[in-house]
Amino acid sequence: MTEGGLLSAQEVAIPVEVHVPLLMKILNYDRSLAAKVHGDIPIGVLYQGKYRTSSTVADEVRTAIAQLPDDALSGFPVRLIAIDLDKTENLGRELVSQGVLVLYLTPMRAVDLDVVLRASRDAQVLTVTGVPEYVETGIAIGIDRRGERPQIVINLTASQAEGADLSAQLLKLARVIKQKGR
Amino acid sequence: MRSKHLALLANLVIAAPFPARAQDSLSPSNSGLDALLNTKVSTAAKYSQTMIEAASAVSIITSEDIKQYGYRTLDEALASVNGFYLTYDRGYTYLGTRGFSRPTDYNNRVLLLVDGNTMNEGVWGTAPLGTEFTVSLASIERIEVVRGPGSALYGPGAMFAVVNVITKTGTGIDGLEAAVQGGSYGQRRGTVLFGRRLRSGTAVMFSGLIEGKDGQDHYYPEFDTPETNHGVAHNLDWERRWGVVGGVAHGDLALHARYGVRTKAIPTGEYGADFNVPDTYYRDTHGAVQLEYNRDLAAAYHLSARSYVDVFQLKGQASYGGAQSPITAHSTQVGAEAALRWDFHSSSRLTVGAEVRESYHGDYVSGEHRQETLASLYLQEEYQISGRLTALGGLRFDDQRTSDNALSPRAALIYAPSHRTTLKALYGEALRAPSTLEAGAGADNAVDPEGVKTFELLWQQRFSRGYLSTMSVYQYQAHGLIEATGDNLTSYANTGEADAVGVEMGIQARPGQYLAWYGGYAYQDARADNSETRLTNSPVHQLKGGVSVQTLPWLRPAVEFRYESPRRTVIDTETDSYLLTNAHLLITPREDDRVALSIRLNNAFNTRYALPGGTNDRQAAIGQDGRNVSVQLRYRH
Numbered sequence: 001m002t003e004g005g006l007l008s009a010q011e012v013a014i015p016v017e018v019h020v021p022l023l024m025k026i027l028n029y030d031r032s033l034a035a036k037v038h039g040d041i042p043i044g045v046l047y048q049g050k051y052r053t054s055s056t057v058a059d060e061v062r063t064a065i066a067q068l069p070d071d072a073l074s075g076f077p078v079r080l081i082a083i084d085l086d087k088t089e090n091l092g093r094e095l096v097s098q099g100v101l102v103l104y105l106t107p108m109r110a111v112d113l114d115v116v117l118r119a120s121r122d123a124q125v126l127t128v129t130g131v132p133e134y135v136e137t138g139i140a141i142g143i144d145r146r147g148e149r150p151q152i153v154i155n156l157t158a159s160q161a162e163g164a165d166l167s168a169q170l171l172k173l174a175r176v177i178k179q180k181g182r
Numbered sequence: 183m184r185s186k187h188l189a190l191l192a193n194l195v196i197a198a199p200f201p202a203r204a205q206d207s208l209s210p211s212n213s214g215l216d217a218l219l220n221t222k223v224s225t226a227a228k229y230s231q232t233m234i235e236a237a238s239a240v241s242i243i244t245s246e247d248i249k250q251y252g253y254r255t256l257d258e259a260l261a262s263v264n265g266f267y268l269t270y271d272r273g274y275t276y277l278g279t280r281g282f283s284r285p286t287d288y289n290n291r292v293l294l295l296v297d298g299n300t301m302n303e304g305v306w307g308t309a310p311l312g313t314e315f316t317v318s319l320a321s322i323e324r325i326e327v328v329r330g331p332g333s334a335l336y337g338p339g340a341m342f343a344v345v346n347v348i349t350k351t352g353t354g355i356d357g358l359e360a361a362v363q364g365g366s367y368g369q370r371r372g373t374v375l376f377g378r379r380l381r382s383g384t385a386v387m388f389s390g391l392i393e394g395k396d397g398q399d400h401y402y403p404e405f406d407t408p409e410t411n412h413g414v415a416h417n418l419d420w421e422r423r424w425g426v427v428g429g430v431a432h433g434d435l436a437l438h439a440r441y442g443v444r445t446k447a448i449p450t451g452e453y454g455a456d457f458n459v460p461d462t463y464y465r466d467t468h469g470a471v472q473l474e475y476n477r478d479l480a481a482a483y484h485l486s487a488r489s490y491v492d493v494f495q496l497k498g499q500a501s502y503g504g505a506q507s508p509i510t511a512h513s514t515q516v517g518a519e520a521a522l523r524w525d526f527h528s529s530s531r532l533t534v535g536a537e538v539r540e541s542y543h544g545d546y547v548s549g550e551h552r553q554e555t556l557a558s559l560y561l562q563e564e565y566q567i568s569g570r571l572t573a574l575g576g577l578r579f580d581d582q583r584t585s586d587n588a589l590s591p592r593a594a595l596i597y598a599p600s601h602r603t604t605l606k607a608l609y610g611e612a613l614r615a616p617s618t619l620e621a622g623a624g625a626d627n628a629v630d631p632e633g634v635k636t637f638e639l640l641w642q643q644r645f646s647r648g649y650l651s652t653m654s655v656y657q658y659q660a661h662g663l664i665e666a667t668g669d670n671l672t673s674y675a676n677t678g679e680a681d682a683v684g685v686e687m688g689i690q691a692r693p694g695q696y697l698a699w700y701g702g703y704a705y706q707d708a709r710a711d712n713s714e715t716r717l718t719n720s721p722v723h724q725l726k727g728g729v730s731v732q733t734l735p736w737l738r739p740a741v742e743f744r745y746e747s748p749r750r751t752v753i754d755t756e757t758d759s760y761l762l763t764n765a766h767l768l769i770t771p772r773e774d775d776r777v778a779l780s781i782r783l784n785n786a787f788n789t790r791y792a793l794p795g796g797t798n799d800r801q802a803a804i805g806q807d808g809r810n811v812s813v814q815l816r817y818r819h
Contacts, residue, residue, distance in 0.1 A: 011222045011230055050566055051527035052588060052598070059601060086528055110482035110525035146356055146379075 001072035012130040015030040019130045019143040024072050029170035040079045040160035048108050049084040057106040092119035124163035174176045225326040237574040237594035243325040250730040251740050251781035252766030256315040264688045269793045273448050275312025279342045281682045281708030282722040286796035293340035296347045299472045303494035304513030304541045306617045316425025316442025321389035334576040336758040341612045345720040348511035352377035352385030358819045364810030368396030384432040392424040400449045404800045410457040415449030434477040441469040445727035447617045452798045455500035465499035487520040494502030513543035529566040555583045572596040588613045589735040606640040620674040632662040651718035654686040677692050679711030701727035719794045723747040751802040752793040758793035780814040
């Protein structure tokens with residue numbers, strides 16, 4: 001299986017209101033996250049302002065995160081940063097300047113994933129998404145659907161490249177994808 | 183703290199027994215209205231979008247709806263769609279939409295798909311929508327209904343609606359399920375469903391259905407003479423059917439196959455057949471194999487392609503003047519379709535496609551065997567003008583060897599002033615080429631395609647959490663309608679025009695996982711053109727609704743009602759209006775839902791009602807079933 005490629009508008013497998021709180025719970029099992037925190041946890045939401053589905057999901061993510069308790073993520077509050085890829089010239093620079101620690105990818109159209117991966121790995125930002133197909137092409141953590149249950153999908157190579165240290169207990173619960181690293 | 187998180191995570195994701203009630207299920211209805219609105223539909227544009235984004239009037243019937251309301255057949259599920267109404271003539275079920283359901287039109291103005299593959303057969307264009315649809319409802323993930331013309335994407339035949347039945351994937355099923363069912367009129371049914379994602383990543387699914395029903399004796403006063411058993415059709419309402427569906431998916435490839443047979447006795451003496459003669463029946467066989475390929479080629483290109491073989495056979499017999507006469511027809515359709523989707527910017531998506539289809543068919547009436555070739559090109563552009571305004575335009579060109587070429591355009595504007603409000607202005611044209619029977623039996627073979635033009639304004643409003651209202655105003659003009667003429671029902675001509683205006687208002691409420699309800703009112707004024715005469719088989723008013731409530735952790739009752747105003751018959755009488763009430767009880771004694779008991783009561787108050795017969799029937803109206811019950815026991819491993 002190769003990494004990179006394109007992001008074509010795929011589907012969110014599980015409703016946002018369900019998978020976002022689940023992702024927040026999952027992030028508690030990144031042992032490297034707490035060491036990077038300075039007061040709060042900035043989560044970037046990457047979307048395309050000119051693609052309605054993407055901007056709608058971004059709004060839903062914003063709503064879902066706003067409803068989380070203040071200490072939902074390793075005891076720290078979460079700060080949401082919306083990043084419109086259609087208006088961002090340099091994603092890597094944006095991630096660094098905003099201090100983003102986690103980057104959530106909404107469904108997007110015609111986006112070269114290499115651009116996103118290069119930026120996230122240079123900035124050591126953990127990527128998460130509700131579109132399970134994106135995990136198979138290089139995003140670190142996603143949520144799929146198995147029967148009537150959500151299924152955690154982890155691209156172990158990608159998560160390690162992004163500086164995450166995921167606990168073995170979490171990996172046991174997940175469907176783990178191993179790829180040759182970039 | 184961390185161990186508490188881990189326990190919660192484990193409870194959510196692993197398949198171990200735990201309190202798995204509605205709140206832990208991810209089905210759209212149990213996750214509220216948001217989940218339903220985010221359910222992706224592919225029928226409206228041939229790519230995934232939400233029902234709010236779709237440039238059409240779209241309804242979704244989910245697998246949870248099927249489970250909670252206890253639908254047993256496809257037509258029971260479709261009856262819940264606003265603007266839809268059904269007619270049953272003791273042989274086949276016909277779908278009316280927006281006031282249009284011509285007697286004996288064989289459902290050839292509605293396109294029925296299963297996983298994107300056409301189920302309308304090649305002789306009459308019939309869409310099997312009742313018990314002649316042999317796909318088990320347990321294998322259905324959702325039913326996507328697109329009301330209005332669909333020829334700009336699907337070609338000839340999609341005049342008034344496209345119904346796409348999406349089956350569950352092997353990954354989604356993830357287990358084995360079996361059910362047995364018994365009920366009134368000697369009904370007995372068995373179904374099985376299996377699906378799994380293998381370690382190799384291949385997903386497999388299989389579903390099977392087998393059913394028998396003894397039926398009832400029916401009395402028809404039109405045949406009340408000593409020679410015809412005083413109008414009683416004895417032992418002529420039985421039915422046998424079975425069907426299988428299978429699917430294999432790996433990577434970019436998916437293979438679907440289905441095969442089913444339905445045999446139904448006919449008690450009505452239709453088409454002038456001798457009344458009350460044993461072994462008067464039709465046997466419909468539908469089969470299909472479809473191979474699909476979907477791949478993202480590059481940063482902005484997606485290729486989808488499919489090839490298919492569809493087969494249909496009709497066999498039966500009836501007696502005319504004391505002599506048994508066989509009934510046969512067959513069609514084989516072989517085709518391929520490819521479409522390239524180009525996202526050259528996040529705001530713009532262009533789809534270009536082509537389809538080629540060869541059809542071989544023959545029927546007992548014309549005695550002819552014909553070959554038809556269809557070659558089509560279509561394109562569609564979706565452009566987001568601004569954050570709130572989207573435009574869509576599409577055009578399809580169909581070249582049929584045995585019929586005039588056709589252009590089918592569509593256009594739409596979608597304006598979303600807020601996240602809660604969506605306004606749509608829709609225009610579309612669609613056509614239907616004459617079927618083999620119609621083309622062969624026209625005067626000098628001069629039967630032209632019929633067409634329809636539709637204009638619609640649609641308003642969708644979310645208010646409060648869990649409530650969605652929809653209001654639609656539409657107008658359509660149908661021209662060159664192909665109808666049977668004269669006493670000889672096998673003569674066809676483009677007899678005339680029809681136009682209609684209508685309003686559809688509906689509300690869907692899913693305020694939480696324990697309660698779901700819906701309501702809908704449709705006003706449809708459909709008339710023959712330049713005339714004050716309403717179309718036959720066209721109720722002016724429809725009112726329908728349903729409610730499903732989780733009253734106890736193991737008990738979920740549901741009730742639905744349907745009201746219709748009178749329909750005009752082919753002999754210019756009227757049927758009575760009627761109110762039908764159906765009830766359902768879903769009992770799940772185990773917390774993991776492995777076992778379920780489903781009790782469905784149709785026509786709970788035993789309402790006596792009749793629906794218009796066709797031009798092939800002596801009966802102006804045909805009585806429908808009284809109160810009947812079915813009980814289903816399901817086990818899931």
